[in-house]
Amino acid sequence: MREEDVGTLLQVAEGAGAAGCVAFWAERQLEAFRLYRRVETGEPVAFSAWLRLAELDEEELRADPVVAMAWGHARATAPLRAGEHVGVGRLWVVPSYRGSSPVMEVMLGRVIGDCLRSERLAWSFIEMRHPNDAWVELLGRRFGMRDISERPGLGDDAYAVFVHDWRAVPARVWLNRLPVAGSAGGPGATATLVVLSQAEFADAVRKALRQLPRLDVLAASPLTRTRLVAERAGQSPATALGDLLRQAIDDLREDPRAVKFHRALSVTYLRGAPTQEVAAERLGLPFTTYRRHLAAGIERVCADLWHRELYGASAYRSG
Incomplete structure (x- = not known):
């Protein structure tokens, strides 16, 4: 006009x-x-x-x-x-x-x-x-x-x-x-996704990290109904969420500044340390240093996955 x-x-x-x-x-x-x-x-x-x-x-x-x-x-x-x-x-x-x-x-x-x-x-x-x-x-x-x-x-x-x-x-x-050829609904209809705020999303990531070994528990995470997981076609939502969390942890190894964060996350959530005290001992770190590395690593994982939730897999970059 x-x-x-x-x-x-x-x-x-x-x-x-x-x-x-x-x-x-x-x-x-x-x-x-x-x-x-x-x-x-x-x-x-x-x-x-x-x-x-x-x-x-x-x-x-x-x-x-x-x-x-x-x-x-x-x-x-x-x-x-x-x-x-x-x-x-x-x-x-x-x-x-x-x-x-x-x-x-x-x-x-x-x-x-x-x-x-x-x-x-x-x-x-x-x-x-x-x-x-x-x-x-x-x-x-x-x-x-x-x-x-x-x-x-x-x-x-x-x-x-x-x-x-x-x-x-x-x-x-x-x-x-969309209806096709007079049908009541189009093929491949998918469940409505959940829309989380950044705070809700980060809280769900923290909980999911603690539940990583338990697919049955991960299946109840609200993250399984987000865009983050919906883009992973061909997998069950719980399996896709577990793979995304492991990938986000592994990606930290590519950043020299985040290697120590990766080690804290890996020992705690991927290698099955029974307690955080045991995880710190395995890493040879004072408990306070381990906790600081773990907290920073969790924040990085939350931020990286949040970026992917907002912008999609094609725009995802760690760091």
Whole structure:
């Protein structure tokens, strides 16, 4: 969309009671907007916006009730982690194109494409004005997005807001769940992933290290339902988690500064020392020195696995 198109957009949005919100965001994120025209005539028939939001100030929350609803839902349910953002999709069409029109399909396809392409997208919210039953069915039951709005009936300001947590159900899992050829669900559907804060994740890693020899106990770890483990296809979650922990410990040997941390972790968790006192004795270290090396090693393992949880296996680097 260009600057000269904003006036037309405001006319379309005025009928939806959203002109003020549109003007506000067009001034701040004009690049987020798209204009749709009829091929035959060049007539503007619809607009969409894909707002990328990592932080919001009070002015932005007051300016747009849909964004405020989305931001409040994200914060209350599973807040953003470092480097993540929220995407809010907005759709406006001229009245004669409401409902199941081709332009609605094109706009929705683009919004979903933005969701699938976005890096570090935590939540997506799609606002739809005057939703009909077909679109509610498509986004809700078939696409697995929840409607969190409280619609005030069918008046001019009626809208729905559909939400999806891409950390809990990543793009590949979401695509596998889509209905295929009229079926009730796509092949290879996978359980919803758990979204842990960094503190919760580190606490689970510490517990899992202590449980490393026990696959039956590891199976109950919340880490088995994270992206970290889900990327290890072909293994049981407990086996995959155990392998990841051992790999993270072994990787410390590659860093000369962390060799002493690796030795403390290895003796304690991989070689079965019955107590920490025995582990310190085997290493020939004073107990306080051993404890310091062990604590530093655990912090490194937590940090390395957290980086992998956030960015994926391809971006994983120890150190």
